[in-house]
Every structure is written in C-alpha cells, then in structure tokens.
Amino acid sequence: QLQLQESGPGLVRPSEPLSLTCTVSGGSISSGGYYWGWIRQPPGKGLEWIGSIYYNGKTYYSPSPKSRVTISVDTSKNQFSLEVSSVTAADTAVYYCARSSTLLGHFDYWGQGTLVTVSS
C-alpha cells in the first residue's frame, strides 16, 4: 500500500523560506509513470494546487505562487520536497503531498497533511 508522509517545521517566520519533504513508502518514485505533487489548504478554505514533479525532475508549477516555489526530487531517498521562499501569513496552510497518474489527472494517494503556520 502506497503511503506518503509530509515532514518539516510547523512554524516559519515571515520572509523566511518554508521547506517540506514528502517521504514515499510502498512504492518507488524512480519507477516512473506518476507525478508527485503539493497541494495546500489555508485554514477553513479550499484546496490549491502548488505544483508537481516527475521522477526525472521535470517540474510543473501553478501560476501562483510560481515565482516563490521550488519542487525537487531525491529518488535515492524516495522523497520529494517543496520550498516556498519569502513566506507571509497568506502561506499559512495545511500542506499535502499527493500522487497523480498523469499531470492532467486526479490525485489518488495523499499524505495526511502538515500544518505550517507563518508567524513571528
């Protein structure tokens, strides 16, 4: 059974970078055929796709907040990561990592989510 688990600091100060890692178990990122994405949900609000990465490192980002986002993959550790630079309170959200079988398609496996609060 595929499992995804987010990890990273729960509190980030304004203007600093937010960094999260998603560890995949029960399957290999390097086997290909899937896209690995990040989705966030501000408290009490809806879902927002941030971006996705393929096992070969090809990235795809939402137009917003594209300029501040970097997604990377480490196939040796079976992990992929998210970095959002220069965060503000608007970046406070539950961050989910998830898998999709195509870039166009749906996310079929999700992590449990991790709350990141931006505050001084």
Next chain:
Amino acid sequence: QSALTQPPSASGSPGQSVTISCTGTSSDVGGYNYVSWYQQNPGKAPKVIIYEVTKRPSGVPNRFSGSKSGNTASLTVSGLQVEDEADYYCASYAGSNNVVFGGGTKLTVL
C-alpha cells in the same frame, strides 16, 4: 478566490439525492474531460471519488456519480447516507500544465 465556482453548501435528507455543481470556463472544465471530485472529512486528507468526469475509483459506492455539460460539472450523490456528510471539492485540468480546484461545498445530511 477559487478558479472553479461551487455552492458553499448543499443539504439533503437520508435517502434523497443531491447534486453539487462546479462551474468553470472553456479553458478548464469545458475544455477537458479531466474533472475530478474529492470528499474531505474534518481533519482528514481529501479522497478522490470521481475522476475523468464520470469514473469511480475502486471502492467508491456507485451512489456517487459525475457528469458534465458545457463549462459546468456536477457531482450527484444518490440515496444520501449520514456518512456522506463532508466537504466536496471539484478540480479540473486548466491547460498549460495547470490544475485548478473549486472552493468546496459543505454537504449536510439533515
């Protein structure tokens, strides 16, 4: 403001049917058959219940069905059950390697 428009709330009694709409544009919902629906219970991750407009993943009850007409997609829940009470989100491919979500609909089973 979300890219796709959903009603904030919907409700129905056990056994009834309820339909939730998801309105986009010809650049997303209307342009591609890549609309999906997610069910989210409080404090939990979303779970896909419909993908590619009408398909149901294994294990999802056939009480859940999806459709699309023009720029509007719909999720219908037939034979409502108490455990269907949750938040529901639609999502669509929006071209140019972009995915957009709706703002979500809170379904209440009266």
